[in-house]
Amino acid sequence: MDHVIGLKCTICGAEYGVDEISYVCPKHGDDGTVDVLYDYDVIKSRISRESLAQNYDYTMWRYKPLIAVEPDSPVPPLRVGWTPLYPAPRLAQKLGLQHLWVKDDGVNPTASFKDRASSVAVVKAREVGAEIITTASTGNAAAALAGLSASIGLPAVIFVPKSAPPAKIAQHLIYGARVMLVDGTYDDAFELTLKAAKEFGWYNRNTAYNPYMTEGKKTAVYEICEQLGWDAPDRIFVPVGDGCIIGSVHKGLKDLLAMGWIDHMPKIMGVQAAGSAPLVEAWKNGVAGWEMKPVAAHSVADSIVAGLPRDRNKALAAVRETDGAYLAVSDEEILAAIPVIARNTGVFSEPAAAAAYAGLVKAVDEGIVSPEERIVVMLTGSGLKDIASAMKTVPEPPIIAPNLDAVKQVLEQA
Numbered sequence: 001m002d003h004v005i006g007l008k009c010t011i012c013g014a015e016y017g018v019d020e021i022s023y024v025c026p027k028h029g030d031d032g033t034v035d036v037l038y039d040y041d042v043i044k045s046r047i048s049r050e051s052l053a054q055n056y057d058y059t060m061w062r063y064k065p066l067i068a069v070e071p072d073s074p075v076p077p078l079r080v081g082w083t084p085l086y087p088a089p090r091l092a093q094k095l096g097l098q099h100l101w102v103k104d105d106g107v108n109p110t111a112s113f114k115d116r117a118s119s120v121a122v123v124k125a126r127e128v129g130a131e132i133i134t135t136a137s138t139g140n141a142a143a144a145l146a147g148l149s150a151s152i153g154l155p156a157v158i159f160v161p162k163s164a165p166p167a168k169i170a171q172h173l174i175y176g177a178r179v180m181l182v183d184g185t186y187d188d189a190f191e192l193t194l195k196a197a198k199e200f201g202w203y204n205r206n207t208a209y210n211p212y213m214t215e216g217k218k219t220a221v222y223e224i225c226e227q228l229g230w231d232a233p234d235r236i237f238v239p240v241g242d243g244c245i246i247g248s249v250h251k252g253l254k255d256l257l258a259m260g261w262i263d264h265m266p267k268i269m270g271v272q273a274a275g276s277a278p279l280v281e282a283w284k285n286g287v288a289g290w291e292m293k294p295v296a297a298h299s300v301a302d303s304i305v306a307g308l309p310r311d312r313n314k315a316l317a318a319v320r321e322t323d324g325a326y327l328a329v330s331d332e333e334i335l336a337a338i339p340v341i342a343r344n345t346g347v348f349s350e351p352a353a354a355a356a357y358a359g360l361v362k363a364v365d366e367g368i369v370s371p372e373e374r375i376v377v378m379l380t381g382s383g384l385k386d387i388a389s390a391m392k393t394v395p396e397p398p399i400i401a402p403n404l405d406a407v408k409q410v411l412e413q414a
């Protein structure tokens with residue numbers, strides 16, 4: 001990995017070689033999340049916007065020289081990334097905007113953004129010769145890990161709160177992962193996974209704790225910029241739980257600026273559920289990530305429920321350093337967004353993903369966004385992940401006798 005300089009602590013700035021530490025800064029224990037540092041001159045000798053234009057690998061691995069894996073490491077066969085960036089003119093019109101796109105990461109193999117991180121996780125696990133990989137998850141990270149692990153035959157052990165939506169648990173089980181439903185919160189599952197991985201010597205994919213998850217997730221923003229002809233958007237709306245995705249958006253954009261592939265830094269907008277909004281509070285009050293204390297968290301948007309966001313340092317930097325903002329949206333606003341997005345773009349989102357759009361609606365209402373800005377909303381997971389929540393937003397359809405009179409009767413009622 002001669003394109004990787006090392007790992008830098010997000011709290012104290014101490015730097016380590018990639019072989020010196022596996023996960024976190026030893027001075028700060030499990031909270032000492034680290035950032036991967038690159039040698040962009042080396043990377044520039046291997047990849048360019050021109051070489052990408054000739055590259056027909058339409059997956060996240062088209063950017064492999066920008067990811068902290070060994071150049072000759074095999075990558076998993078499942079096709080992750082290069083997800084569609086759809087123009088959304090009807091949504092834009094509803095909001096009085098001129099340029100709006102949605103990035104549909106629900107089309108990934110296990111139907112969420114988490115496939116990008118898990119794809120890197122299984123590569124790293126193989127690089128270190130791990131026999132078992134593990135993760136804590138609200139559901140999607142584990143589904144992604146279960147699927148990616150199955151694709152290369154690597155055993156996975158996963159810890160999810162027992163309240164996870166059934167579709168996600170079905171994914172874990174069907175892919176053959178060893179599933180442990182924790183009688184507690186995601187935060188409890190996270191702590192337990194840290195202990196179990198240390199005790200049993202498993203490779204740990206835990207979000208934020210494992211520095212390479214950011215490096216997989218950042219490929220989404222590379223795609224957005226490439227799909228826009230390297231003309232970066234002005235603002236990107238990101239749903240935020242642990243803060244790994246939003247940190248990765250920032251990291252990817254910093255990479256692209258360092259490479260000279262884009263000419264400005266978009267403003268990064270973090271959207272949290274009102275019942276799980278510790279980053280909104282920290283941002284408003286000027287609190288540093290390492291000063292944050294756990295809060296009790298709850299929301300219909302299960303994928304963004306995190307009482308102590310594990311990537312809080314990177315998540316706050318993403319918004320603070322780009323002149324963005326954090327916004328909180330209610331569960332009602334989140335649920336209401338699901339059919340609006342679906343009916344105006346054709347993309348069916350799970351609640352956490354719909355939260356990003358609800359955040360855009362709020363930002364427009366509050367006058368934060370101006371009409372001519374070029375805006376991207378990240379839709380991070382498929383609506384099929386959580387049917388029960390989606391069904392709360394629509395009326396029961398009529399049940400009719402199989403004859404034309406019954407059809408006429410229903411049509412007249414409407």
Ligand SMILES: *Cc1c(COP(=O)(O)O)cnc(C)c1O
Pocket residue numbers: 112113114140141207239240241242243244245246303304350352353380381382
């Ligand atoms: C995990 C997840 C998020 C939030 O990502 P974080 O890195 O935890 O902030 C958003 N949407 C979906 C669908 C997710 O699965």
Ligand SMILES: [Zn+2]
Pocket residue numbers: 009010011012013014025026027028032
């Ligand atoms: Zn440190």
